[in-house]
Amino acid sequence: MAQIKVGVIGCGVISEIYLKNCQMFGMDVVACADIDVERARSRAAQFGIARACSVEELLADPEIEIVINLTIPNAHADIARQALLAGKHVHSEKPLALNTEEGKALVELANSRGLRIGAAPDTFLGSHLQTARKVIDDGWIGRPIAATAFMMSHGPERWHPNPDFFYQPGGGPMFDMGPYYLTALVHLLGPVRQLAGIAQTTFAERVITGANRFGERIPVSTPTHVTGLLQFEQGAVGTIVTSFDVWHSELPRIEIYGTEGTLAVPDPNYFGGVLRVRRQGAEQWTEVAPLFGFSENRRGLAVADMADAIKTGRPHRANGELALHVLEMMEGIHVSSASGRHYEMTTRCERPLPWPVGFDEEGVRLSFFHR
Ligand SMILES: NC(=O)c1ccc[n+]([C@@H]2O[C@H](COP(=O)([O-])OP(=O)(O)OC[C@H]3O[C@@H](n4cnc5c(N)ncnc54)[C@H](O)[C@@H]3O)[C@@H](O)[C@H]2O)c1
Incomplete structure (x- = not known):
């Protein structure tokens, strides 16, 4: 054909x-x-x-x-x-x-x-997130009751040749990096019903330290430290923090907490990484071997x-309904922050088919x- x-x-x-x-x-x-x-x-x-x-x-x-x-x-x-x-x-x-x-x-x-x-x-089609989905769907951590997702960084102006768009509406840590984390969470746990957020713009401008525009200042017109609370339809509660303001952090990327154990999911900005599970009563974490390809970029x-x-x-x-639902989550977090009220989602999507x-x-x- x-x-x-x-x-x-x-x-x-x-x-x-x-x-x-x-x-x-x-x-x-x-x-x-x-x-x-x-x-x-x-x-x-x-x-x-x-x-x-x-x-x-x-x-x-x-x-x-x-x-x-x-x-x-x-x-x-x-x-x-x-x-x-x-x-x-x-x-x-x-x-x-x-x-x-x-x-x-x-x-x-x-x-x-x-x-x-x-x-x-x-990236949710990568080996780590597809294997994580199978571990959850097969019941290894019981019923998921909560999730955390953390993306702590100090912004892309150290490496990107033209970092301006990261600090304009449509950029910022939630719109830029949130899609990886939120798409991963929806892939694992399904759609979100309601959410809340608090966001702040910490610095009025950023200084480029990448080689080609070294020292140039760029204005910031979007929040750069954005936190959200998520109520999944399925019943679990999620917490997400995305930041371009943090120099150092030791927080995990994504963890899913179930009634019978915890799943530690590596960076959803990548396709692979070590997935670990620890069931109730286990003395230590166990690495889960990938069940799919796609561990490289x-x-x-x-x-x-x-x-x-x-x-x-x-x-x-990676369909439009999924992307739209994630987009509404990101916008909703900012809307909730500005209004001081919870945000009710108007879109929903099915979990995408696993491999x-x-x-x-x-x-x-x-x-x-x-x-
Ligand atoms: N750079 C990364 O590591 C990375 C990683 C993942 C996703 N992304 C995403 O990919 C997208 C592009 O990022 P990038 O880093 O390649 O940016 P970039 O600035 O390097 O490239 C964007 C290109 O789009 C062109 N362009 C802009 N407006 C256009 C228009 N109206 N019509 C035609 N061309 C137009 C620009 O001239 C430029 O060549 C962004 O949405 C970004 O979030 C980037």
């Missing part, structure tokens, strides 16, 4: 790993575009992609069926909308949009046109899954692209 043809819009830092992985999985990336055409040319040359072009040209190409949207957060919704209006399926980097209203409009547009929409992160895996889902007519895993046990990179190459 002919491969689904893919176009990439946004050829910055993250496009490199996407292109590498898309090619590794056997996807046919035929064009890439950027507002800065030089960047598109450079990525096209690096990966042997036939065409580097403008966004308009890419969207006008009738061959391209899926657009991968790797632009900066405040361009995500606009590019996704344009792609859908051009009749293309779209997978965006996170967040899906800057607010729930915009996100809902995108999901509705996609549904009304029979097109797929999806968004990062796809496999960003772009969700696009491969979407391509297969289109061909076979099944739901794709079949043992599924790995070879499975993607064989079953997704060579049916």
Whole structure:
């Protein structure tokens, strides 16, 4: 069967790993575009992609069926909308949009046109989070009653060449890193019914210490220390803290507490890592061997899954409903902080389908692209 043809819009830092992985999985990336055409040319040359072009040209190409949207957060919704209006399926980097209203409009547009929409992160498809899901679903920690998630850092201005967007609306630690943690929690525990948040903007500006713009000051227009409390439909209570203000911390990344034990889940910003379980009465933690592939950086895996889902007519895993629910959680935490009141969620989603046990990179190459 002919491969689904893919176009990439946004050829910055993250496009490199996407292109590498898309090619590794056997996807046919035929064009890439950027507002800065030089960047598109450079990525096209690096990966042997036939065409580097403008966004308009890419969207006008009738061959391209899926657009991968790797632009900066405040361009995500606009590019996704344009792609859908051009009749293309779209997978965006996170967040899906800057607010729930915009996100809902995108999901509705996609549904009304029979097109797929999806968004990062796809790290929940990695070996650690898929194995964690199986451990929970098979009852090893009993009924989950609570979860904690902590992302403590001092921001990306030490390493990112253009860190401005991290400190604008759509950035900040919750919109930038929250998607990894919240998507992981929804994947493990299901949707959230109600939440509350308190957020603060600690520093009015940040100083870039990365090499190319060393010493430059950038203004901060979004909260940089954001805490949230989550009531899952299933009954568990979650606590999340995301920060760009903390120099050092020894807090874990994610822990799930059940009636019969605790599961310690490694960093959801990555695909792999050591998963540990400790059941009631156990003297120590036990490492759980991964039951799936995808322990290396496999960003772009969700696009491969979407391509297969289109061909076979099944739901794709990193889907619009999931991304929209996570987007509303992030916005809701900020809304609750500003209003001083709890926030009732208006969206919900199903837990995404887990992989079949043992599924790995070879499975993607064989079953997704060579049916
Ligand atoms: N850098 C990372 O490690 C990383 C990791 C995971 C996710 N992400 C996400 O990926 C996205 C991109 O991040 P990045 O680090 O690659 O940023 P970047 O600034 O390096 O690249 C973004 C690219 O998009 C282009 N662009 C911006 N607006 C555009 C528009 N309207 N039309 C066409 N092109 C446009 C820019 O010219 C730039 O080349 C963000 O949403 C970010 O959260 C980044």
